[in-house]
Amino acid sequence: MRSPRKVDARSKINGSHKFIDDYIFPDMIYGYLYYARCHHGYIRKITFPEEFDLKNFIIIDYKDIPGRNIVPEPEPDQPFLVENEVYHYGQIIMGIAHPNKAILKQFVEKIEIEYEELTALTDIKECLEDESNAFGREIIIDQRQSLEPRSEWIKTSAVYYTAHQEQAYLETQGMIAIYNQDQRSIYVLGTMQCPYFVKEAVEMIMGDKITEVVIETAEGIGGAFGGKEDFPNILAGVASLLAYKAEKPVKIVLERSDDIVITTKRHPSRVEIETYTDPVTNKIRKLKIDYRLDAGGYLTLSPVVLSRGVLHSFGGYNIRDVFIHGRLLRSNTPSNGAFRGFGAPQAFFAIESHIDKIAGDLKIDPLELRMKNILQKDDRMPTTQIIREDHILDCLNRVIEKSDYKQKYIEFQEYNQHHDNKKGIGISICFHGGGYTGNGEKVLQSKVKMTIEKDAAVNIYVANTDMGQGAHTTLAQMVSETLDHPLNKTRVVIPNTSKTPNSGPTVASRTIYIIGNLLCDLSLQIKKEIQGNLDEYVRSHNTLFPKEYSRCFTPDPTVVFDDKTYLGTGYKDYSWAACVCEVFYQTSIFKLDLKKIWTVLDIGIPVNPKIAEGQVEGGLLQAMGYALTEYFYKPDFGRMHGFTDYILPTTLDTPEMDIEFIHTDSDFAKGLGEIPMNYPAPAIRNAFHHATGIFIDEIPLTPERIYENIKGKS
Amino acid sequence: MKISFNINGRNVKLDVDPMRRLLDVLRDDLELTDIKESCGEGECGACTIILDDKPVTSCILNAVHADGKKILTANGISKTRIGEILLDCFDQTNSVQCGFCFPGFYVTAYHYLITDGEPSLEKIRYALSGNICRCTGYKKIFESVIMACERLQEGS
Ligand code: FES
Numbered sequence: 001m002r003s004p005r006k007v008d009a010r011s012k013i014n015g016s017h018k019f020i021d022d023y024i025f026p027d028m029i030y031g032y033l034y035y036a037r038c039h040h041g042y043i044r045k046i047t048f049p050e051e052f053d054l055k056n057f058i059i060i061d062y063k064d065i066p067g068r069n070i071v072p073e074p075e076p077d078q079p080f081l082v083e084n085e086v087y088h089y090g091q092i093i094m095g096i097a098h099p100n101k102a103i104l105k106q107f108v109e110k111i112e113i114e115y116e117e118l119t120a121l122t123d124i125k126e127c128l129e130d131e132s133n134a135f136g137r138e139i140i141i142d143q144r145q146s147l148e149p150r151s152e153w154i155k156t157s158a159v160y161y162t163a164h165q166e167q168a169y170l171e172t173q174g175m176i177a178i179y180n181q182d183q184r185s186i187y188v189l190g191t192m193q194c195p196y197f198v199k200e201a202v203e204m205i206m207g208d209k210i211t212e213v214v215i216e217t218a219e220g221i222g223g224a225f226g227g228k229e230d231f232p233n234i235l236a237g238v239a240s241l242l243a244y245k246a247e248k249p250v251k252i253v254l255e256r257s258d259d260i261v262i263t264t265k266r267h268p269s270r271v272e273i274e275t276y277t278d279p280v281t282n283k284i285r286k287l288k289i290d291y292r293l294d295a296g297g298y299l300t301l302s303p304v305v306l307s308r309g310v311l312h313s314f315g316g317y318n319i320r321d322v323f324i325h326g327r328l329l330r331s332n333t334p335s336n337g338a339f340r341g342f343g344a345p346q347a348f349f350a351i352e353s354h355i356d357k358i359a360g361d362l363k364i365d366p367l368e369l370r371m372k373n374i375l376q377k378d379d380r381m382p383t384t385q386i387i388r389e390d391h392i393l394d395c396l397n398r399v400i401e402k403s404d405y406k407q408k409y410i411e412f413q414e415y416n417q418h419h420d421n422k423k424g425i426g427i428s429i430c431f432h433g434g435g436y437t438g439n440g441e442k443v444l445q446s447k448v449k450m451t452i453e454k455d456a457a458v459n460i461y462v463a464n465t466d467m468g469q470g471a472h473t474t475l476a477q478m479v480s481e482t483l484d485h486p487l488n489k490t491r492v493v494i495p496n497t498s499k500t501p502n503s504g505p506t507v508a509s510r511t512i513y514i515i516g517n518l519l520c521d522l523s524l525q526i527k528k529e530i531q532g533n534l535d536e537y538v539r540s541h542n543t544l545f546p547k548e549y550s551r552c553f554t555p556d557p558t559v560v561f562d563d564k565t566y567l568g569t570g571y572k573d574y575s576w577a578a579c580v581c582e583v584f585y586q587t588s589i590f591k592l593d594l595k596k597i598w599t600v601l602d603i604g605i606p607v608n609p610k611i612a613e614g615q616v617e618g619g620l621l622q623a624m625g626y627a628l629t630e631y632f633y634k635p636d637f638g639r640m641h642g643f644t645d646y647i648l649p650t651t652l653d654t655p656e657m658d659i660e661f662i663h664t665d666s667d668f669a670k671g672l673g674e675i676p677m678n679y680p681a682p683a684i685r686n687a688f689h690h691a692t693g694i695f696i697d698e699i700p701l702t703p704e705r706i707y708e709n710i711k712g713k714s
Numbered sequence: 715m716k717i718s719f720n721i722n723g724r725n726v727k728l729d730v731d732p733m734r735r736l737l738d739v740l741r742d743d744l745e746l747t748d749i750k751e752s753c754g755e756g757e758c759g760a761c762t763i764i765l766d767d768k769p770v771t772s773c774i775l776n777a778v779h780a781d782g783k784k785i786l787t788a789n790g791i792s793k794t795r796i797g798e799i800l801l802d803c804f805d806q807t808n809s810v811q812c813g814f815c816f817p818g819f820y821v822t823a824y825h826y827l828i829t830d831g832e833p834s835l836e837k838i839r840y841a842l843s844g845n846i847c848r849c850t851g852y853k854k855i856f857e858s859v860i861m862a863c864e865r866l867q868e869g870s
Contacts (some may be wrong), residue, residue: 002826003753005805005806005808006805006808006810008810008813009804009805009808009809009810010801010805012814012816012817013788013792013801013805013813013816013817014748014749014788014789014791014792014801014817014818014820015747015749015750015787015788015789015792015816015820016748016789017813017815018747019750019814020745020837021741021747021750021751024745101742102734135860144786167814168752168817168848169814169848170752170758170760170812170814170846170847170848171750171752171812171814219811220812220814221812221814222750222752222812222814223812223848223849224812225848235809244843255754256753256754256755257754257755258753318811348784405800435806436867467812468811468812468813468814468849469811470808470811481850484787520757578755608808608853610807613854614808614809614849614850614851614854615849616810617851617852617853617854618848618849618850618851619851620851621851621852641755642753642754642757643752643753643755643757643758643846644755644757646863648846648848650839650843650846651838651839651840651842651843651845651852651855651856652839652843654754654839654851654852654853654856657851657853666865
C-alpha cells in the first residue's frame with residue numbers, strides 16, 4: 001500500500017487548475033436560471049423591467065422547448081421549466097442570457113411575477129407527520145415471525161427526526177453550453193458527477209433539433225457530495241436551450257445565494273422505531289420501523305434514496321422478527337436529492353439513537369446492549385443476507401479499546417456529578433453497501449476502456465468524475481500497480497461522452513469498488529496478453545499500438561435480490577465502521593462540542609491510504625456539522641442566504657480525529673466515500689445523552705434545540 | 715475611475731467602475747482565475763488575496779480599495795521560495811481534495827508563515843479560521859502547514 005501524491009494537487013494549490021467558471025469561449029454570453037419565489041401557485045403574469053431593451057436578452061421558457069419538458073433521470077417526473085403550476089420555491093421558470101453579467105443581474109432582479117398562490121406545505125414536520133402526503137415508492141420488508149411479545153419484554157418506542165443538510169460544495173453549480181449550427185450538435189462543459197445523465201437530459205430537452213450531444217467535465221470539479229448528481233441535468237438542459245437560441249456559447253454559474261435555495265439537499269426524515277427487548281438476555285426480539293423521507297416537490301432521486309435508507313435502517317444487529325415500512329412524502333420544497341450517505345445517515349441516526357434509548361430503559365451500558373445484539377459471522381440481516389465475517393464486531397472492539405471507552409464511561413459520570421459543565425461519550429456502529437442497490441449494477445452494465453499508446457502511455461477512459469475524492473489518482477494507481485507500469489505513464493482522461501464509455505454515474509461509493517476493480521480485471525487481462533513488461537512489449541510489438549481494450553461489468557450470478565419483497569442480497573459487499581465520540585457540554589450556554597472522535601473502518605484494502613484517510617476526515621467533519629450546526633433556520637428556507645446563515649464547521653470547530661482501517665475479509669477495495677457520513681451524528685447525540693441524561697430525538701443539536709428541549713421538560 | 719496597483723510583481727493600470735467588486739476586476743478583467751469565488755459574502759475565504767500585508771477576501775472589497783496597493787495571489791506565491799515549500803507540503807500530505815478552497819488556504823497559510831511561522835496547531839487553526847473547506851476535515855491542512863513551518867525553521 002502506497003500513497004503516491006495526487007496527480008492534480010499542485011495545479012489546484014497554485015490556482016491554475018481550471019474549474020467551470022475559469023473557462024472562457026469566444027463570444028460567450030452569460031445565463032441565469034430565473035426561479036419561482038412562490039411555494040405553490042399558478043403564474044399569472046410576468047413583467048419585465050421596461051428600462052431594458054428586451055431584444056438584447058435571450059429569454060426561454062417551457063414554450064421554447066423543442067423536445068420534451070421532462071428531466072429524464074433519475075425518475076422522470078420533474079419538468080425542466082415550469083409550465084403553469086409552480087410546485088416549490090426555487091423551481092426554474094425561465095432561462096435568461098445576456099453578454100454582460102452585471103446587466104443580466106440588474107435585469108433579473110427587476111423581473112416581477114404575479115402568482116395565484118395555492119396552499120403550500122413547507123413545514124417539514126407537518127409534511128412528515130401526515131401519511132396522506134405519501135407518494136411514489138413504498139417499500140415493505142416483512143420478516144415478522146408471528147412472535148407474540150411476552151409481558152416481561154421491555155417495549156421501547158420513539159420517533160427520530162433529521163433536518164435538511166446542504167452539500168455546500170465550495171464550487172457552485174455551473175455549465176457552459178455551445179451549439180454548433182452546422183453540425184446540429186451541442187457540447188456541454190460543466191461541473192457534474194454523471195456525464196451520461198446530463199447527456200440524456202440535453203437530448204430530451206433539445207429533441208430532434210440536434211443530432212449529437214457531447215458532455216465533458218471541467219478539468220476540476222469543486223466538490224459535489226451528491227449535490228451534482230441530478231441538478232446538473234436541469235442546468236445543462238436550460239444552458240443548452242439558451243445556447244441554441246442565442247447561437248452563442250452560454251455560461252451559467254450559480255451564485256451561492258441562488259445555489260443554496262434551488263439545488264437539492266439531504267432529505268429530512270422521520271423514523272419511528274418500536275422494539276421489544278428481553279431484559280434477561282438483553283436480546284432485541286422484535287423491531288418495527290416506519291421510515292419516512294420528505295422528498296420535496298418531485299420524486300427525482302427519492303425512490304432510490306428510500307431503497308438505500310430502508311436497507312440500512314435495521315442497523316448492524318441480529319434481530320429476527322422485523323417489519324420495515326418505507327415511504328416518501330411530498331412537500332412544496334425543492335426536491336431533495338443525493339448527499340453522501342443517501343438515506344443511510346437518517347437510518348443510522350434513528351437506529352443508533354434507539355439502541356441507546358433501549359439501554360436506558362434496561363439501565364445498562366449501551367455498549368453491552370450492542371455487544372449482545374451485534375451482527376456476527378453467519379448471522380442474517382433482516383433481508384436474509386448472511387454475513388460472512390465478524391466485520392462490525394471487530395471494528396467495535398478495536399474502537400472501544402483505542403478510545404478507552406469503558407473507563408471514560410464511568411469516569412465522566414463521576415466528573416459530571418461535581419461539575420456544571422459535562423463530559424460525555426457515545427458509540428455508534430454502521431455499515432454501507434457498495435455500489436447500486438439490489439439489481440442496480442446488473443442493469444447499469446458499466447463499461448470501461450483503456451488505450452495503450454505507441455510510447456506505452458496508458459490512458460484510462462471512465463465516466464466517473466474526480467470531484468475531489470481523488471478518484472482519478474486512485475484509479476490510475478490501481479491500473480499502474482496491476483500492470484506494473486509507472487504511475488506517471490498511467491492517467492485517467494477527463495470524462496467526455498464522445499470518447500468515454502458509459503461506466504455509470506459517480507455515486508454510491510462505486511467508483512473504486514466497481515469501476516476500479518473492473519479496471520483491475522481489464523489490466524490483468526492485458527497483463528496476460530503481454531506476458532511481462534509493458535514498456536518492452538510495446539517497443540517490440542510497436543505496430544500493434546495504439547491499441548484499445550475494454551471491458552464490461554459482469555454481475556455475480558450468485559447475487560440475487562427481489563425487488564418486490566426487498567429480500568436477498570441488497571449489496572454484494574458492505575463496508576463497516578464503528579466510532580466513539582467524546583463531547584463537552586457547556587451548560588450555561590447550551591453549547592455542545594465534539595472533542596474527539598475515534599473510528600475504525602473495514603473498507604477492504606485501501607488503495608491509497610492517505611487519500612482514504614482524507615475521505616474519512618472530510619466525511620466525519622460533515623457528519624459533525626450535520627449533528628451540531630448545519631440547519632436551515634428559516635422554516636421557509638427559500639430565504640436562506642448562504643454561508644452566513646448556514647453554519648459549516650471551520651478550522652476552530654475541528655475535533656481531534658483518530659482513524660484506523662482494519663480489514664476482515666476482502667482483499668480488494670470496497671466502498672469508502674459515503675460511510676464516514678453515516679454514523680458520527682448518533683454517536684455525538686448519544687454522548688450528549690451520556691453527559692446530561694437528556695434524551696433528544698432530533699438533530700442538529702444546536703444550542704437553541706437543546707434549550708427548547710430543556711425548557712419543554714421543566 | 716483610473717486605478718493602479720501591483721499584482722504578483724506586475725504593475726497594472728485600469729479604468730474601472732470603482733464600486734465593482736475587486737474579485738470581479740481580478741477574475742474578469744485581468745483573467746486571474748487563481749482567485750476563486752464561492753460564497754460571495756466574505757465567509758469562506760476562497761477568494762483570499764494578500765493586500766499590502768493583510769489577507770483579505772476580495773469578494774467584499776470594491777476595486778477602489780486596491781488603488782496604490784500591492785496584491786499577492788496564489789499564483790504569485792507559488793513562485794516564491796516559501797511558497798514552493800508550502801505547496802510541496804500541501805502536496806506531500808495528499809491534503810488536497812476538490813481543491814476549490816486551496817488557493818485561498820494557500821494564501822492565508824503563506825501569510826501565517828511569513829508573519830509568524832510557529833509550528834503551533836492552535837495558532838494555525840486560528841490563522842486559518844477564515845477559510846472554509848468542505849472536503850478535507852482540515853486535518854491534513856493543519857499537518858501541511860505545521861510541516862512547512864518546521865521546514866522553514868530547519869532551513870533558517
Ligand atoms: S478541498 Fe474541496 S473545499 Fe477544500
